[in-house]
Amino acid sequence: MPASLRLFLSQPGDRFRTARDELDSVSNVLTATSLRKTVHVGFRRRPVEILKGVDLTVGRGEVFGLLGPNGAGKTTTVKVVLGLMRPTSGQVELGVGGLDRVGYLPENPYFYDYLSGREFLEFCGALFSLPSDVCRECVAELLRVVGLEDAADVHLRKYSKGMLQRIGIAQALVNDPDLVLLDEPMTGLDPIGRLEVKRLIQRLHDEGKTVLFNSHIMADVEELCTHIGIMAGGVVLWTGTVAEALAQAPTLEDFFMKTVRPA
């Protein structure tokens, strides 16, 4: 069965699938098996293999940092997980009951600039078919959490990059997801913005949610993550806990370099 179909089948309408998932893997929120993705670029449709057999398992309640150099395939992996891209082969299984239970923050988010922050979040809530009164309440709460109460009725076109990143995180949480995927959540933020995003991730972890994020910033990863995966050249080279990584090298940075570029 193609992975996109599996994703589709594991949406909440399909009770059987969800129940089986829970029996299968009580602890795994995300399982990707031998994901391959080839895209065709240029006029001559030259094939380029971005993912060359990605295996990845993320357990419930983990904060999972996906590390890797530019072009390693981190963003593509996340897109395949979400069904934004179809894998050429391989499978994705979500242990959370489909996209209903997933939140996603894209890299360098850009949203509808003619909407206010509040309108945008209410729109996102409606996409999850939340009843409008529940939605309104939850939007007000989220705006408070990400510190955008004062800018709630300002059009997104007037938001700074940091504010966009925060509204982006808010939209990823509007459905109270069990699995949150954040693509480069700290990139381009000032120190205050980074600290706030870090606190948010910590808070999600404390609430028992599973968070997977891509990052280049080792210090953040070391501080926040319980588990890490290191990707390069379209494959996952290593996965394990941060403690395991630190047992093999003095710093996470050293461990990363050792894994990505073995001597």
Next chain:
Amino acid sequence: MRQTGAIALNTFKETIRDRVLAVIVLFALLMIVASLWLGSISLGEEGRVMKDFGLVAVTFFGLVVAAFIAAGLIHKEVEKRTVFVLFSKPVSRAAFIAGKFLGLAVTLAVVVAGMGLFLFVVVWVIDGAPTWMVLAAVALIYVQLLVVVAVTIFFSTLGSAILASVLGICVFIAGQLSTNVLELTRLGQNALTEALSWVVFVLIPNLTAVDVKPAVVGEQTADWGAIGLWCGYLVAYVVVVLALATAVFRRREF
């Protein structure tokens, strides 16, 4: 359903808040006013010229809104990567296409109704009596424009936005010639031309069938039964085109 409604509302907000729209409507109203002057230089034919010219203005500016805004609807979402937000949530491609179409359909309804009512009032003032046919003609122009929106959305799922606008307008023009194509099938000069003409007639929407401009200016009477049936046909045409657009868009990756 909820998703389609939300996307439609969002599309409506997007398009109605677009400044370009205000400019287009302003131009349309100016054109209608200009028709007053055209009427005044046409000896004894003021009312007729006004109605004719006014309806053409409504059609033209409606077409500009339909073709140019529809082409950007999907293109912008893909280009600015807001599709990531949509399709990472449980939103189907069908709900997306339907929502985009319905949102612009509402905006277009506001725009066309505004222009139509303005024309209706102007004609009333000039003629001294209301010409209800003007309103019926405007409603039928709206139906034609919905076809253009659907066709343009379909072409925009294939790629280029500009090409989609151009092709949308082409289909509108071809639709105006539809009856001529049907004539061609009847000439029966050779089997190939006849077969080709039939294919063209089936592919392009028959927009002339719901054009009541001649009836508005009193050249002929409108056959409302036939017009009703042809409206049903155009709605079916829109549904088929949107289904095709969904099928194409399903294959897209982001």
